[in-house]
Amino acid sequence: MESYSEIANLLRKANNVLFITGAGVSADSGLPTYRGVGGLYEDQSTEDGIPIEEALSGRMLLSRPEISWKYIWEIGAACQKASHNRAHEVIAAIEAMKPESWVLTQNVDGFHRTAGSKNLIEIHGHIFDLFCVRCAYRVDTRTFFSASASPPDLPPKCPQCQGLIRPDVVLFEELLPEKEVQKLDQVLDSEIDMIFSIGTTAVFPYIIQPVLMARKSGKPTVEINPALTDLSNLVDYHLKTGAAEAMDRLWKMLQN
Ligand SMILES: [Zn+2]
Incomplete structure (x- = not known):
């Protein structure tokens, strides 16, 4: 309880808050936190016997798009069934109070968008933004697939040039x-008063670096994660x- 009130006090004084979020935030929306794009795959291998890193690689998408798309489709379907949760809402509400705040997310589900975050990296x-690799065609998944059977013929083709469509x-x-x-560079060049790392596994340099920078300049840093990380x-x-x-507990503290 002690930490929550201390964090709420620091948050009250901060103007520019950077929230770094990862799969743990989406876990509360029912999305699994496993490894892989969108976090859906706990095992190294897919049912095709190919490691998920390979099935969901840029190379595979170009050489055997039907393989990549099978898993892209699964991720998209899981994201579409879920929606943002209280953590996304509180982060958006804090941005509304402190408009200089930013969200840096590793998640591709778009839940920060739907919760109302505007300053978003x-x-x-984003799994629901599709584009053609050959021409300038861009479309939202829900528009693109609305007329098709579920699941449609994959990989999808561009209606304008028959090129490959990808998320x-x-x-x-x-x-x-x-x-x-x-x-992100601009945000890191600006004054950041406080950093939250929420549900990230922190393996990426662009997740760890902002926290190290904040620490160096004496700015408060908070991690929210049931597990220990780097x-x-x-x-x-x-x-x-x-x-x-x-985040709900912090929000209630902020109202006191
Ligand atoms: Zn095209």
């Missing part, structure tokens, strides 16, 4: 989207609680 992309997510072996990286010993506070419960 989706560093691994705007970062597959294994692919580079991070430049636009999102630039946004960050747990680096942060000022580690709340070993699920994201939705912890």
Whole structure:
């Protein structure tokens, strides 16, 4: 309880808060936190006998798109069945109070968008944004597949040029989207008063680095994760609680 009130006090004083979120936040929406894009695959191998890192790699998408799309479709279907939770809502509500705040998310489910976050860096992309690899065609998944049977013939083809349609997510072996990286650089160059890392496994440098930077400049750092991660010993506070419960408790504290 002590930590919650201390964190709420620090949060009250902060103007620019950076929330870094990972699969643990979506876990409270019912999405599993396993490894892989969208976090759906606990095992190394898929039912096709191919490691998930390979099935969901940029190379596989180009050489055997039907394999990649089988798993892309599963992830999309799981995301579509779920929706944002209390953690996403509280983060969006804090941004509404403190408009300089940002969310950096590894999640591709778009739940921060639907919860109302505006200052959003989706560093691994968004599963419902589709585009053609050949022409400028872009479409939302729900529009694109609304007329088709479920599941439709995969891989989908561009209605304009018959090129391959793919989701705007970062597959294994692919580079991070430049636009999102630039946004992140700008945020990290600006004054950040406080950092939360919520439900991340923190294996990526772009997750650890902001926390290390904040620590160096004496800004408060909070981790919310039932498990221990690489960050747990680096942060000022580690709340070993699920994201939705912890954020709801913090929100109630903030109202006092
Ligand atoms: Zn096209």
